[in-house]
């Protein structure tokens with residue numbers, strides 16, 4: 134069985150307000166993207182497909198992939214305008230894989246253990262996403278900011294990545310989604326849920342597996358790195 138990781142690093146990071154895209158920012162002396170690439174490199178994943186911004190391919194190969202000795206990277210390809218376009222480019226390059234694990238390059242704290250749990254779950258269930266129960270109470274509001282309802286917290290999860298699927302299943306879902314130009318689908322599991330009607334299983338992640346999104350996330354991330362040293 135062939136397991137491929139698609140690592141997404143083609144975003145602009147607009148919420149970070151920095152000149153360098155967040156996936157390339159230095160986190161305690163190492164680029165954010167290098168952390169997750171090292172985890173996949175040291176895992177039982179067979180190959181890594183890296184999706185970057187157009188024109189960034191050479192920089193990423195030299196300063197990150199080669200500089201940190203990531204040998205499992207077989208393709209470095211340009212992504213697209215929206216995240217789902219980047220995923221679709223990655224999926225096309227992953228043909229011949231049995232299973233794909235789609236991961237945000239902006240999540241440096243994925244571990245080998247979590248990668249292996251995700252690989253086991255997808256082999257059994259065909260579609261799974263890593264997530265954690267929410268800590269805060271969530272409210273659903275109307276367009277005027279008036280609370281309509283409060284979902285039962287024990288059933289609300291925040292989803293992380295990796296999100297993992299049988300290749301044919303997710304490839305079919307994305308081909309349909311791109312054909313429909315359906316931008317309302319914001320994550321990979323949604324495409325599979327809505328287009329394939331396949332049940333998507335939650336895999337327990339970690340509260341450390343944060344996505345670097347806004348400047349304060351870099352402070353939290355630096356504290357995590359220091360605590361592991």
Ligand code: CTP
Pocket residue numbers: 141142143144145146147148149156184212213214215216217219220236237238239240344345346
């Ligand atoms: N991503 C991508 N291609 C895009 C958009 C996002 O590969 N067109 C990637 C990002 O690089 C990131 C992951 O998807 O690793 C999660 O997206 P997000 O946190 O939204 O990153 P950005 O889109 O870069 O940030 P923002 O939404 O603040 O602009």
Ligand code: MG
Pocket residue numbers: 144216
């Ligand atoms: Mg985004």
